[in-house]
Amino acid sequence: MGWFSTHASGTLDPPEVRNWRIHFVALTVSMSALAMGYDTAVIGGTMALDSFRRDFHLDEVAQTTRDTIQGNIVSTFQAGCFFGALLIFPLAEKFGRKKSIMLAALIFLVGGTLMTASQGSLNLIYAGRAIAGLGIGASSMCVPVYIAETAPPSIRGRLVGIFEIASQGGGMLGFWINYATDQTVDVRGHTQWIVPLGVQLIPGVGLFLGMFFCPESPRWLARGDRFEEAEGILCKLRGLDSDHEYIRREMGEIREQVQIRSTLRMSKKDQFKKLFQKGTRNRMGIGMALMFLQSFTGVNIITYYAPRIFETLGISGTSLRLFSTGIYGIAKTLGMFAFTFFVVEKVGRRNGLLWGSALGCIPMWYIGGYVMQADPAAAAAAGTLQRDGWGYLAMVAVYVNGFIICATWQGITWTYASEIFPLDIRMLCVAITTATTWLGSFIIARSTPYMISDLGYGAYFFFGSVLVGMGIWAFFFVPETKGISIEEMDALFMKPMHKAVWAQLRGHPLVESSRDSISDEKATNVELEHGKSAQ
Helix, strand or coil: CCCCHHHCCCCCCCCCCCCHHHHHHHHHHHHHHHHHHHHHHHHHHHHCCCCCCCCCCHHHHHHHHHHHHHHHHHHHHHHHHHHHHHHHHHHHHHHHHHHHHHHHHHHHHHHHHHHHHCCCCHHHHHHHHHEEEHHHHHHHHHHHHHHHCCCCCHHHHHHHHHHHEEEEHHHHHHCCCCCCHHHHHHCCCCHHHHHHHHHCHHHHHHHHHHHHHHCCCHHHHHCCCCCCHHHHHHHHHCCCCCCCHHHHHHHHHHHHHHHHCCCCCHHHHHHHCCCCCCCHHHHHHHHHHHHHHHHHHHHHHHHHHHHHHHHHHHCCCCHHHHHHHHHHHHHHHHHHHHHHHHHHHHHHHHHHHHHHHHHHHHHHHHHHHHHHEEEEHHHHHHHHCCCCCHHHHHHHHHHHHHHHHHHHHHHHHHHHHHHHHCCCHHHHHHHHHHHHHHHHHHHHHHHHHHHHHHCCHHHHHHHHHHHHHHHHHHHHCCCCCCCHHHHHHHHHHCEEEEHHHHHHCCCHHHHHHHHHHHHHHHHHHHHHHHHHHCC
């Protein structure tokens, strides 16, 4: 029960709400993250397998052509994710979070099946990666919102963190599956690369079947005036009776939000207009920036092309590179455990971003300096590499960077973007910000092979410098949201962000002081709306 007791302080949550049911829901829907992490990470190692290179004729083309093919294979997945995140938005709004997640799982299974049955056809690999990406992009948009809408404030960050642990755990599994098949499966057959691609179907099936045992989001039900159903689900998830003070307060906040939004009767056009209104445009800017920038921490280039990265550090031999990649997966997963059970609810969202930037840039700069000075890849190719302590330290730096970034930026960005947006346009906002992260991932996936070949050590200096800039931006413009309920986010973001951050730094109760002003603004909006109706 120790980890169940780790939660954000300063909330009104009774201990009953941190029960096994809400953790079961989070674990079940996080099967989508397991599939996402696995599919993202497995492809780099699979492309490095001798059997894959032979069956897809990668060993018969020049290095430039191979860079293009590898970039296409990796990036078609991110392109699919981009469109999946956008296209699922109207379905999630109309039919609910639960059905949308189940649909996303089915789409992913179609893509995974195409990849597994590709039989040496690059076109089927491309199609399978794109279709699987549609499913993963859709689920990556729906699942964090679903968790945030069902979670109590004191463990909301931790439950979204389970999503991130599953993602990194899936990546680690993908790394080690490649290593295991390289070691145990006969290279002369097709099985060596079919097994890694086929395993991705398991979490997809688990997600689809598991959703039958998960409830619909109570906040989505409330938006459709299905308050009794919403209250029943909320009582079950919280482990409390309907007459409990906590349930009455939470349902009261939900009813207030829904009534205000329904009074304003926003059309689709008005929803898009609200993206640019005060109190929303700053949230959109922060959410889009966080989700886009997380692709530029340097972790993604290693995740997508880990064997290739370790080759630049002088690691020779497919098996040794895959083994090194597996260790990297362990480091990332440990980082995500640190995020979920310590950073997100103890250190906080804002401080986690600052520490992640300050510490994460150091190993990146060291790797760049080592590659610039020693050129280990060229020395390994010439057979003159003599690995010393500096070389081993460069490998450790890769692992340290993965641990730090996963403990901070990679987890916090998904948590932050799932919790800050207004109820009436939350899915629209999350769809846009989720698509933004896949756009950033697409850029990295498409450009990394050329960055490794052409920039060399400069690629590591680039990502280290970007991390510093990200930390400076977060210091001035990203406020803390730890322990703040979803309904209170409106109050937090009504002030300009630099003023909100400064108020928090001085210890002012920002949410309480802002709530009156936002209530006045809502009242004014309602009066204006009634005035229009009277006319």
